[in-house]
Amino acid sequence: MYNNSERRKFDPAKSDSSKSANSFEWPFRLNFYDKSPWYEVSLEDFERYALDRLRVLAEIESSFARNRSWEELKSVTTRQCKDHIPLNSSSASTVDTQTERRNDHLGHFVLRLAFCRSEDLRRRFVKAETALFRVRYESDDTKERELFLQSRDFKWTEVNSEEKLQYASELKGLGIQQPEEGVPTTERLYKVRWTQVPDLVNKRRVLLKDGCAYVPSKEQLSIVLRAFEANLENALDSTARSIMRMDGDTRLTEILNHMSRGFVAGVASEYSGPATGDEIRADMVDDLAKRHFPLCMRNLHECLVRDRHLKHFGRLQYGLFLKVLGLSIDEAIAFWRKSFSNLTDDKFNKEYKYNIRHSFGLEGKRANYPAKSCQQILLTDKPGPSDCHGCPYRHFAPDNLQTSLLATYSSQGLTSTDLAEVMRTVKEGHYHVACTRVFEITHAAAGVKKGDGIGEGESVTHPNQYAAKSIEIEKAQRGDAMAVE
Structure with a gap:
């Protein structure tokens, strides 16, 4: 999977612009990281893009430790992403979005290898990655985000008009108002198993019926985030079981151990510049x-x-x-x-x-x-x-x-x-x-x-x-x- 040779990078000039987004390797800015890297990379890229991502995740964890509000965390993370792991929407015509997404994809999977080794590291990694995904989700292009949601099976069913009318009074208690008597609300509702949104159940933000939760569209993100967390948790467990196969490659294990130690310290970035432009005596x-x-x-x-x-x-x-x-x-x-x-x-x-x-x-x-x-x-x-x-x-x-x-x-x-x-x-x-x-x-x-x-x-x-x-x-x-x- 990894060696010292450099594989070709996506060249947008050679691509067929008439093809749909799904014809590209990474059609969306948002990513659940389902597919592991199949391409060859150099050891330099292996370490570089993982460290770039680690700097962002370390700052996210720092934000949690400092009890920052979500808006403060989002603002800091957005700046960090711009500096270290930029990820533009597909509409950015002057940017090679496929190379950006390739690097993002690679960095995520390298860090999986580094942080799958203990329960504490896995927990911290999932928490930071979920926050990063949420920041990107909330800032994503609306149309592109909708296409991304349609591309995945979140095991939800959109509630039809008849069912909305059937539970009109209960839905009103959730703050979902009917436009007029006898006409169902135009707001979208999604029906999922209640286990998919335990946070919303705990906060009483959903209607529960027969083991299902009726989730308003404004709470849709909770379904997506829980799916992202569950997907990543399962992937880390799987990676942890197979990581021993890599222990014989000292080139990789040394890099991974360095990264995991850095995450334990809560610090990833370096400072190489002088403190001042002045010489001191x-x-x-x-x-x-x-x-x-x-x-x-x-x-x-x-x-x-x-x-x-x-x-x-x-x-x-x-x-x-x-x-x-x-x-x-x-x-x-x-x-x-x-x-x-x-x-x-x-x-x-x-x-x-x-x-x-x-x-x-x-x-x-x-x-x-x-x-x-x-x-x-x-x-x-x-x-x-x-x-x-x-x-x-x-x-x-x-x-x-x-x-x-x-x-x-x-x-x-x-x-x-x-x-x-x-x-x-x-x-x-x-x-x-x-x-x-x-x-x-x-x-x-x-x-x-x-x-x-x-x-x-x-x-x-x-x-x-x-x-x-x-x-x-x-x-x-x-x-x-x-x-x-």
């Missing part, structure tokens, strides 16, 4: 740390000031962060030399200077290493009892975390009242959501509201992303004056 770091750093980097900075030393993984995590923040190699050497003030010049040059240069790509294999993302900090190099690296939201004991949060951010507006909400998300394992909420609270004075995240509702996924936005906000407050002087 060694003597600026202490002030920047107090005003702009996330808790993980604040903790590393305070440990460094206190102990005049950091262990290897702490130096690596903090050093790469500072490099991306804008600390040049010369300033980095000056910063670490001053910080390790209890060492002689000879010991510092022999044991530490090489590693600093190495992280800038000036020694060894000369790779320009990026700063660590939240996902990497959460899931790799677990800190020991005397270590300072890692994510405080995950690795600190609850009492220590609360004490640290108040000590670090009380001067920026965080109060003990805010801790209940932050600790709830920590307890649920949504560490990046807790960090995002702290960002919102500590930047409230600058106009950041709950739900804004680091911009347009996006959650924190990288320490440098946090610092970049904080510096940007301060610059804006100063009227574009330099935030670091």
Whole structure:
């Protein structure tokens, strides 16, 4: 199914425009993903389109954890989809919709392989995918959506006029009014087994008769969503039973394990850009740390000031962060030399200077290493009892975390009242959501509201992303004056 060769892509210029939509491989924007990929793809595409989709699903899960309203979730997801997994309607004449749908199809099935391995992952995947389907359903072209619904068997029967008249009084109780006495309502009604719409039954939004539910057209989406969920749940169960056949291919299992770990962390996106366009000096770091750093980097900075030393993984995590923040190699050497003030010049040059240069790509294999993302900090190099690296939201004991949060951010507006909400998300394992909420609270004075995240509702996924936005906000407050002087 997958190899390193590239199969042809759909070429709309070679297609017969006179053919019906059903003659294409993916006739509709909406998809129940019934058919597994039969085409060959490269390993690069295998990973790329799955990661694009994972970024969107991770933000959807973050939205649930942050108790966003449906409209807020829909708005954030729509923006994420536009950036990562665009999917246009068939009427978009200037877009290769078949390639878009192929990539969407591929990404979904790769993530199935990654998230079928445990009950918790399957549950979270179904919930996020169902929300994504609903966002697309509600924004779909009306005519195309109707054609999609007609193409599938949802096991519903449209109620005829006689049956509507028979239950006219009961239907009126559902808010379905008759246009005039003796004439049935023009609103469509669908009859399904009540087990297909348990949510509507629970909310008393349907008429129940002889084991069937009479569903108004305005509630039709519930039937569709439940069918989507059931279809995906069954598919994940089937995939889980056959996944062992792939365990021998280390190329694929390594990619899939990375993705499933990323979903557990609740983080998928990366941040590769510098925090600011400004170069910073060694003597600026202490002030920047107090005003702009996330808790993980604040903790590393305070440990460094206190102990005049950091262990290897702490130096690596903090050093790469500072490099991306804008600390040049010369300033980095000056910063670490001053910080390790209890060492002689000879010991510092022999044991530490090489590693600093190495992280800038000036020694060894000369790779320009990026700063660590939240996902990497959460899931790799677990800190020991005397270590300072890692994510405080995950690795600190609850009492220590609360004490640290108040000590670090009380001067920026965080109060003990805010801790209940932050600790709830920590307890649920949504560490990046807790960090995002702290960002919102500590930047409230600058106009950041709950739900804004680091911009347009996006959650924190990288320490440098946090610092970049904080510096940007301060610059804006100063009227574009330099935030670091």
